[in-house]
Amino acid sequence: MRISTSLRHLREGSKSLIRNGWMTFASVSAISISLFILGIFLLLTLNVNYLADQIESQVEIRVYLEVNTPQSQIDTLQSTIAAIPEVSKVEFVSKEEGLKFLREKLGESGKSLLEGFEGDNNPLNDSFTVEVTDPHQVAVAAGKISALNDGKDTKPIYKVNYGQGTVETLFKITHVIRNVGLVLVACLALTAMFLISNTIKLTIHAREREISIMKLVGATNGFIRWPFFVEGVLLGVIGSVIPVVLLLYGYRELTGASQVELSLLMMKMKPFDEVSQIVSTLLISIGIVIGVWGTIISVRKFLRV
Amino acid sequence: MIEMQDLWKTYKNGSDALRGINVKIDRNEFVYIVGPSGAGKSSFMKLIYREERPTKGHIFVNGFNLEKLKQRKIPYLRRVIGVIFQDFRLLPRLTVYENIAFAMEVIEAPKRQIRKRTLEVLEQVRLKDKADSLPSQLSGGEQQRVAIARAIVNSPAVIVADEPTGNLDPETSWGIMKLMEEINFRGTTIVMATHNRDIVNTMRKRVIAIEKGQIVRDEARGEYGYED
Ligand SMILES: Nc1ncnc2c1ncn2[C@@H]1O[C@H](COP(=O)(O)OP(=O)(O)O)[C@@H](O)[C@H]1O
Ligand SMILES: [Mg+2]
Numbered sequence: 129m130r131i132s133t134s135l136r137h138l139r140e141g142s143k144s145l146i147r148n149g150w151m152t153f154a155s156v157s158a159i160s161i162s163l164f165i166l167g168i169f170l171l172l173t174l175n176v177n178y179l180a181d182q183i184e185s186q187v188e189i190r191v192y193l194e195v196n197t198p199q200s201q202i203d204t205l206q207s208t209i210a211a212i213p214e215v216s217k218v219e220f221v222s223k224e225e226g227l228k229f230l231r232e233k234l235g236e237s238g239k240s241l242l243e244g245f246e247g248d249n250n251p252l253n254d255s256f257t258v259e260v261t262d263p264h265q266v267a268v269a270a271g272k273i274s275a276l277n278d279g280k281d282t283k284p285i286y287k288v289n290y291g292q293g294t295v296e297t298l299f300k301i302t303h304v305i306r307n308v309g310l311v312l313v314a315c316l317a318l319t320a321m322f323l324i325s326n327t328i329k330l331t332i333h334a335r336e337r338e339i340s341i342m343k344l345v346g347a348t349n350g351f352i353r354w355p356f357f358v359e360g361v362l363l364g365v366i367g368s369v370i371p372v373v374l375l376l377y378g379y380r381e382l383t384g385a386s387q388v389e390l391s392l393l394m395m396k397m398k399p400f401d402e403v404s405q406i407v408s409t410l411l412i413s414i415g416i417v418i419g420v421w422g423t424i425i426s427v428r429k430f431l432r433v
Numbered sequence: 434m435i436e437m438q439d440l441w442k443t444y445k446n447g448s449d450a451l452r453g454i455n456v457k458i459d460r461n462e463f464v465y466i467v468g469p470s471g472a473g474k475s476s477f478m479k480l481i482y483r484e485e486r487p488t489k490g491h492i493f494v495n496g497f498n499l500e501k502l503k504q505r506k507i508p509y510l511r512r513v514i515g516v517i518f519q520d521f522r523l524l525p526r527l528t529v530y531e532n533i534a535f536a537m538e539v540i541e542a543p544k545r546q547i548r549k550r551t552l553e554v555l556e557q558v559r560l561k562d563k564a565d566s567l568p569s570q571l572s573g574g575e576q577q578r579v580a581i582a583r584a585i586v587n588s589p590a591v592i593v594a595d596e597p598t599g600n601l602d603p604e605t606s607w608g609i610m611k612l613m614e615e616i617n618f619r620g621t622t623i624v625m626a627t628h629n630r631d632i633v634n635t636m637r638k639r640v641i642a643i644e645k646g647q648i649v650r651d652e653a654r655g656e657y658g659y660e661d
Contacts (some may be wrong), residue, residue: 133541338524344482345587347539348510 133351142359144331150329152363159367159418160321162316163411167375169309170407176302178398183298189258189270189288197284202254205284208276209258214269217259223252253286264299266290317418324363324422328356332430339430349431356427357420364419368412374412376404434460434591435481440490442476442646447472450476452646458624460590465633466626467657468643474626477643478595481624482514483490483507495590512540515584515592515621517598521576523568529579530555530564554582558612563588574605575654581612591622598629610636633657 145152159292192207193202202220210218227250231242245251260269270290277283316405332339342352383397435458442451444467450473458464466474469645480484483499492499495513502510530551537547555561558578568576577597584592594613598606610632617623629632633640633656640655641648650658 130541130543132544136538337522341522341524342539343508343536344511344516344522345539345583346508348508349505351539351541387511 137354139359140355141362143340144335144355144359145362147334148327148331148366149178151330155324155327155422156367156370157363158316158320159219159415160370162313162320162418163368163415164374165316165405166309166414167371167411169305169313170230170410171375171379171403172305173302173309174303174398174403174406176298177319179395180298180302182395183294185263187260187263187266187291189256189260189273191256191258191273191285192253192287192289193255193284194282195253197254201282204253205276205311206256209273211257212269212272213342214260214262214265214272216309219257221255221257223250223254226252226255261293267296271339315415320367320418321422321425324360324419325426327363328360328423328426329430331359332426352431353427356423360419360423361416361418363422364401364415364417365412367419368415372408372411375407376400379403379407434458434462435624436491436493437480438491440472440492441488442480442485443488449537449646450479451493452650454643455597456641456648456651458622461617461622463614463618463623463627464535465638465640465657466624466643467628467633467640467650467659469659472643473646475595475645476646478516478593478624478626481591481593482516483510486503489563492584507513508540509643512587513575513590514632515589517577517580517584517585517592517594519596521580521600523579523583525568528565528567529560529571532568532579533582533586536586537574540587542587550586554586557615558582558584572605574608577601577605577609578612581609581616585616585621588619591624594623594625596626596628598627598632603631606632630657630659 141170193205198207206218209215227242227245232250258273259270260266267290270288274285274288277285339352380400383400386397435456437454437456440451440454441449443449465655466477468474475487480487480499481494483494483502487500494510497506497510497513499510509546511520533554534547534551537550542550550628552561555564558581560575560578562580563571563575568579572577581597584594592613597613598609601609606629613623613625614636637654638659639653640650642650642655642658
């Protein structure tokens with residue numbers, strides 16, 4: 129395509145945006161609102177996922193052993209657990225080490241609490257810390273470990289612990305947010321497309337005479353279509369840049385404000401830089417797709433003569 | 434140049450506009466299409482530039498077989514046909530120059546060529562001093578000359594004019610006819626539907642008379658033949 133031709137399409141497309149002020153405003157608003165809501169769900173999903181990752185990475189199984197389990201049986205048990213497919217790592221934590229960890233964790237305030245528990249007075253059990261390859265499999269792995277007690281005269285395992293329940297709940301929440309978001313966004317995107325196709329229809333109407341003359345003197349459909357295409361893309365870009373700016377600005381403020389509170393819970397929000405890339409790329413692309421789609425459906429009908 | 438064989442056109446509402454037209458128009462001919470209102474003259478023209486599809490029969494225009502012409506090839510047929518209407522059909526927001534150049538821009542002619550050729554046809558229709566006027570600032574005859582300039586700017590092989598003098602007073606009409614004759618003289622075929630008896634009877638050309646969708650008369654250097 130000639131440069132002068134491309135410039136012409138760009139000029140005609142933008143002119144039409146201005147000429148159809150109110151419909152342009154309505155379409156841009158429709159896209160903006162849809163994408164704003166989509167963006168909120170996107171941010172929610174991103175952060176719930178991020179949170180889930182953080183919690184998941186902390187997910188581990190504690191296998192507490194019965195007191196007086198002989199060392200030989202402990203060794204066999206360790207290799208049996210390590211052989212379970214879901215298990216990635218097994219670490220033996222003696223009760224002395226357990227006490228040391230506890231001391232470190234509680235710090236100064238716990239010092240008096242743990243007084244006199246050394247040596248034979250140690251109330252803790254020996255244990256294994258078990259990590260799994262896939263956090264979703266933690267319940268399965270824990271079940272298999274518990275089952276190792278079955279059919280043994282002296283049961284080596286006292287208790288298996290893995291924060292039962294919390295992990296599953298988190299996965300459920302992520303799932304719901306994702307689905308509700310998807311449905312809502314699909315509805316809004318359809319509405320936006322409908323509005324855009326109406327805007328484009330109006331602009332076609334306003335230029336009907338011009339288009340009929342273009343056809344009469346032999347302009348190709350492609351040539352006639354381009355300015356509308358430009359208009360659709362512009363509607364999409366403008367309609368998506370607005371929510372992107374609003375959402376990212378809001379997100380940055382929120383991460384800054386909530387940093388201290390969250391760090392107390394050993395959590396943090398997904399970093400702004402990562403979020404801003406995902407949100408802007410995704411929303412602007414969807415905006416453009418909506419804009420172009422709205423154009424295509426309205427122009428196609430019109431050019432079929 | 435143009436050939437129709439047993440050509441029928443029935444509109445969706447069932448009205449038979451053309452009923453078995455057989456005609457051959459050669460390169461460089463000047464043909465009047467005459468006949469009463471509703472006879473099928475405009476339909477005849479529309480089939481030539483493929484505004485309408487034939488219902489039955491064959492039609493060839495400048496080497497294009499219009500029955501087989503694919504939708505996306507229509508623009509290339511239109512580029513060898515210049516169309517002129519009774520109501521001028523200019524773009525009101527564009528100047529005279531822009532209205533003419535528009536026809537070259539939309540077929541993506543090179544910029545320099547557009548300028549050169551547009552000035553050339555402006556000269557030919559004697560409107561050079563009105564290049565920057567808007568259509569609303571021109572008389573009817575001048576507007577029609579702009580439309581003619583736009584029709585010939587891409588050097589078509591044939592001009593199809595549907596009652597080009599229908600809205601003009603006699604004197605202005607003669608100016609338009611002079612122009613048409615010049616264009617024809619330069620080698621362009623002209624097919625012109627008209628109700629103007631004086632013109633047909635004075636500027637003698639081939640006359641094809643259509644009544645109720647059929648050709649009832651076809652004479653070289655013919656007469657108008659109706660009392661309107
Ligand atoms: N688009 C159309 N749809 C239906 N009928 C039409 C259409 N165009 C023309 N006709 C009918 O076809 C016949 C011929 O019309 P037309 O070709 O316009 O004749 P003319 O130009 O000689 O007046 C008329 O009866 C007219 O009513
Ligand atoms: Mg007519």
